[in-house]
């Protein structure tokens with residue numbers, strides 16, 4: 016099966032260079048506020064897509080268990096170092112175009128700063144819909160092409176692409192901005208009902224961030240986030256959507272053994288057979304490695320793929 020190219024953060028120092036030392040405290044704090052406003056107060060099992068080094072994971076307090084999914088093993092190792100190995104966290108290295116989960120498993124999912132690396136966004140959103148139970152909540156962040164800066168640049172003739180059209184724009188290799196209406200259309204087509212929209216990073220301007228204390232910018236951003244219900248002109252947009260339709264309801268109890276979460280990403284067969292160092296699919300015979308507490312569904316054991324693009328930190 017061929018899937019679009021993947022933006023790979025393997026061996027990237029993204030957490031340190033972008034978040035810890037990159038002057039992103041303002042963005043980080045406004046995201047924390049948006050998550051508090053959108054996340055259900057409690058739940059059983061949450062899927063965090065593109066969890067990276069686990070920056071947002073401690074914010075999912077109300078959930079009993081969390082599956083951290085990322086394509087990069089080294090990012091997940093950093094998350095393990097931060098959050099520890101416990102029953103509460105399940106670490107999965109996998110391709111978002113081929114999620115290794117049985118249908119209707121999760122009662123919530125989050126995907127923050129991830130969609131903008133997806134060459135085929137609707138395909139990934141469809142995978143998320145399948146993994147969610149009916150009534151499940153999906154919190155999606157996307158980079159907005161219809162932002163004020165892009166509109167001004169376009170009107171002044173300093174930018175070729177139009178921020179007003181629905182198609183995604185790839186401004187750097189494997190970095191996409193999306194039109195809010197296009198994202199809404201995809202979600203609706205997949206059976207999601209949009210419950211809330213917040214706009215973030217109203218003040219993502221270098222000069223402002225240097226001159227105005229972060230706390231003040233965060234305060235005003237948190238007020239302005241609610242205007243997302245009427246218009247979305249900021250570089251970052253959060254959407255809360257509810258998975259509708261389908262017959263699968265969230266189960267009263269999540270299976271204790273995470274083995275029962277998984278299906279074979281190659282052929283869809285479940286359950287997989289636990290062979291300690293790997294999980295084996297009785298359908299297609301593929302073997303999926305389990306190493307140092309990380310389930311690895313990227314490529315079956317004994318094969319190697321070149322379908323990836325190193326992540327340029329920006």
Ligand SMILES: [Zn+2]
Nearest residue numbers: 279282296299
């Ligand atoms: Zn299989």
